[in-house]
Amino acid sequence: TRQPHDLHEAPNELSDIRHVIAVVSGKGGVGKSLVTGLLSVAMSRKGCHVGIMDADITGPSVPKMFGVRGEVRGDQAGAYPVTTAGGIDIVSMNLLLENSTDPVVWRGPIISGVVKQFWQDFIWQDVDYMFVDMPPGTGDVPLTVMQSIRLDGIIIVTSPQELVSMIVEKAVKMAEGMKIPILGLVENMSYFECPDCGKRHEIYGKSHIQEIASQYGLDILGRIPILPALAAECDAGQIETTEGKWLDEAADKLLRLDQN
């Protein structure tokens, strides 16, 4: 019988990628892309060469966050990611569309095919950590993507308004089926800290992340509050110059992957 890893597609023969980490969520809008962006910035600040594969084909938001736009270069050997001001390499559907506001209305198999091309036809040079901003959910499309790319680990992004335990359970089962380690959970929009009194308000209700993490034996890599200023920076393409040190400790944990 074929083992799950036999299904993986080989990356481009000119690519050199050391670690590949998928960022998943139960549904859209919980901040999966923001977490992918913040993790990438944190790793880059630690001196790693980071690549981001924006596999969220129907809702690509990575280029905008980093303030990069089109012109993917290509030659006989393949295509090349677009590099941000801070030196992060990005591949996204948004960099390939003639008009970045055009909707992508493809069905699952086509979407998975595009992600395979991001992996095989693009030349990712000297990437220490690649973060894959996955299609949202735990359905067919993320599953196919997970099967086709050699992943070293998965990070699950949740928010307090979700049915977190169900999402985590699904993701855990998916990861177990594919024998991919879950590196941990990130809870986004955890709370809001009042700028006037400093008090933490749990806007979306009480967080259950601690219980769920211990139930499944998972690490909590970080909790990010609701940060209107950060959202504005992302909208302005300035995630790389944000002063916040969100997910810095998570980046330290990922660095330790190299030592294992």
Ligand code: ADP
């Ligand atoms: P997803 O990738 O899960 O669909 P995004 O990362 O695109 O979600 O986030 C959805 C929207 O919510 C974006 O406009 C983003 O800027 C905003 N957002 C995400 N996380 C936060 C946060 N912690 N504080 C404020 N706004 C946030």
